[in-house]
Amino acid sequence: xxxxxxxxxxxxxxxxxxxxxxxxxxxxxxxxxxxxxxxxxxxxxxxxxxxxxxxxxxxxxxxxxxxxxxxxxxxxxxxxxxxxxxxxxxxxxxxxxxxxxxxxxxxxxxxxxxxxxxxxxxxxxxxxxxxxxxxxxxxxxxxxxxxxxxxxxxxxxxxxxxxxxxxxxxxxxxxxxxxxxxxxxxxxxxxxxxxxxxxxxxxxxxxxxxxxxxxxxxxxxxxxxxxxxxxxxxxxxxxxxxxxxxxxxxxxxxxxxxxxxxxxxxxxxxxxxxxxxxxxxxxxxxxxxxxxxxxxxxxxxxxxxxxxxxxxxxxxxxxxxxxxxxxxxxxxxxxxxxxxxxxxxxxxxxxxxxxxxxxxxxxxxxxxxxxxxxxxxxxxxxxxxxxxxxxxxxxxxxxxxxxxxxxxx
Numbered sequence: 001x002x003x004x005x006x007x008x009x010x011x012x013x014x015x016x017x018x019x020x021x022x023x024x025x026x027x028x029x030x031x032x033x034x035x036x037x038x039x040x041x042x043x044x045x046x047x048x049x050x051x052x053x054x055x056x057x058x059x060x061x062x063x064x065x066x067x068x069x070x071x072x073x074x075x076x077x078x079x080x081x082x083x084x085x086x087x088x089x090x091x092x093x094x095x096x097x098x099x100x101x102x103x104x105x106x107x108x109x110x111x112x113x114x115x116x117x118x119x120x121x122x123x124x125x126x127x128x129x130x131x132x133x134x135x136x137x138x139x140x141x142x143x144x145x146x147x148x149x150x151x152x153x154x155x156x157x158x159x160x161x162x163x164x165x166x167x168x169x170x171x172x173x174x175x176x177x178x179x180x181x182x183x184x185x186x187x188x189x190x191x192x193x194x195x196x197x198x199x200x201x202x203x204x205x206x207x208x209x210x211x212x213x214x215x216x217x218x219x220x221x222x223x224x225x226x227x228x229x230x231x232x233x234x235x236x237x238x239x240x241x242x243x244x245x246x247x248x249x250x251x252x253x254x255x256x257x258x259x260x261x262x263x264x265x266x267x268x269x270x271x272x273x274x275x276x277x278x279x280x281x282x283x284x285x286x287x288x289x290x291x292x293x294x295x296x297x298x299x300x301x302x303x304x305x306x307x308x309x310x311x312x313x314x315x316x317x318x319x320x321x322x323x324x325x326x327x328x329x330x331x332x333x334x335x336x337x338x339x340x341x342x343x344x345x346x347x348x349x350x351x352x353x354x355x356x357x358x359x360x361x362x363x364x365x366x367x368x369x370x371x372x373x374x375x376x377x378x379x380x381x382x383x384x385x386x387x388x389x390x391x392x393x394x395x396x397x398x399x400x401x402x403x404x405x406x407x408x409x
Contacts, residue, residue: 017048022055032058034068038121041071045123057120064093066115072122079133080108081164083185085218087255087336091262095119095126100229102218102251105167107133137164141171145193150201155191162191163217166229173224182232183222187214199240206247216254219247246283249275252337253285256298259336267332268294268341276302276366286315291345296332298339302357305346312363316354323353 019042020030035058045051061068069075082105089096089104094113096104106113107129119126140161145153153175155162163185165171172193175181179195182202186192186209194202199221206219221244223232231248234241253273260270271287278284285300292308303321305313321327327350329340358366 016046017051019043019051019055022051023058026055026059028059028062032062032068034070037071038068041121041123053120057117060117061115061121064115066117067112069109069114069118069121072124075109075122076132077136078109079114079129080136080161081130081133081167082106082108082113082161082188083163083166083217084113085251085255087258090335091258097126097130099167100222101231102220105130105164134167137161138168138170141165141168145172145175148205150204151198152192152194152201152205154193154205158189160189163188165191166222169227181224183224183229184219185217185222186210186219187212187217189214190217203240203243203247216251219250220244221247242281242283246275249283249285252298255336259334259339263296263332263334263339268296268343270296270339271298271303273298273300287318289342289345294341294343296339296341297329298337304358304363305351312360312367313348313351314356314360315358315363316351316356320353320355324350326350 019039023030042051042054045054058068083099083103084096084106086098086102086104089106092113093115094106095116095118096106096113099105107126108114109118114129116126119129122129140159141157143156146156147153155165155171157165166183166185172183172191173181175193176195179197182194182196182199184190184192184202184206186206190209192202192205192209202221206221210216210219221232222229232244234244253275256270256273263270269290271289273285273287276284276286284302286302286304287297287300288304288306289295289297290306290308290310297303300318302315303318304315307313324346327342327344327346329342332339332341
């Protein structure tokens with residue numbers, strides 16, 4: 001036996017730390033609910049480092065106010081996957097993995113998304129548990145898509161996991177032979193699909209899902225290119241490019257609204273965000289920056305400035321804000337969409353350096369109640385007319401009539 005073999009043998013024979021002192025060192029009692037059933041899993045670890053990590057996982061659950069899991073032998077039959085907005089996964093800090101831009105996949109047991117600490121307590125890898133969860137969902141995914149009156153197709157399961165079946169390509173990839181597929185998951189219980197020719201119908205169905213009051217998951221439509229899923233990149237002059245931008249903007253507004261609840265009021269005022277359109281129908285995101293307090297500014301297309309008394313000062317392109325070198329922003333430490341904190345407020349001279357989209361008079365007309373809420377540009381002003389849509393529950397394209405050119409089916 002070599003020297004290092006003798007050294008390892010002696011290390012293996014060293015007394016292993018017991019659960020009681022490990023928990024005591026972390027300020028935890030032995031009487032935690034659910035702990036007794038997990039003790040055999042702890043005792044199966046024959047290395048001190050593994051036992052330390054196990055105790056750390058118990059401590060993380062306790063500090064986050066989360067219950068301890070059932071033993072793996074009982075929980076393994078109940079794991080299922082889910083899809084959530086990426087900002088929500090970041091906010092709630094459970095185990096998650098990016099799926100596509102804007103969406104993350106998680107694992108649920110019953111009504112709870114599992115934290116990463118549970119994987120340690122189960123002594124299971126995330127890959128193995130996720131594969132098992134997908135197998136369980138696959139077993140529950142028999143049945144054919146239903147053709148809706150609009151011509152689009154919807155998943156038939158109605159078990160709250162329809163959107164998660166986006167993770168199972170075999171369930172939907174053969175729907176449209178030799179046709180470019182588009183998909184949508186406006187709510188957890190909804191999976192929609194349509195070929196490209198019926199894309200307007202698909203967006204109509206997204207609108208109907210929103211009107212039903214279901215909690216939004218992701219409104220932007222998804223496309224499958226080769227073997228890749230991604231948010232549909234519909235570029236001008238595609239007739240559905242503007243509606244897709246609106247849906248993406250609404251997804252961002254939803255994230256910003258949730259984010260506001262977690263922002264420290266001492267940092268400043270979250271800039272209100274709304275949606276506006278140019279006279280050509282292009283949707284843009286607009287943030288309102290009012291003088292008098294530090295502002296927490298998200299990344300939008302436009303910024304509307306208002307004096308301390310609320311008097312409009314004009315609307316400007318956000319990407320030209322760095323021209324005001326005297327204003328230094330500082331990133332806000334927060335999950336989800338990026339925000340920058342500005343402590344000062346631009347002077348009239350500084351505002352004149354920015355690219356203007358609407359004058360103060362036009363901005364005032366946009367804010368006025370009633371009418372068609374349009375602002376006509378001054379002769380020679382170069383400003384684009386905008387009409388305020390606001391952060392409405394539905395984009396205008398999804399209110400009332402259908403979107404774009406409708407087919408005969």
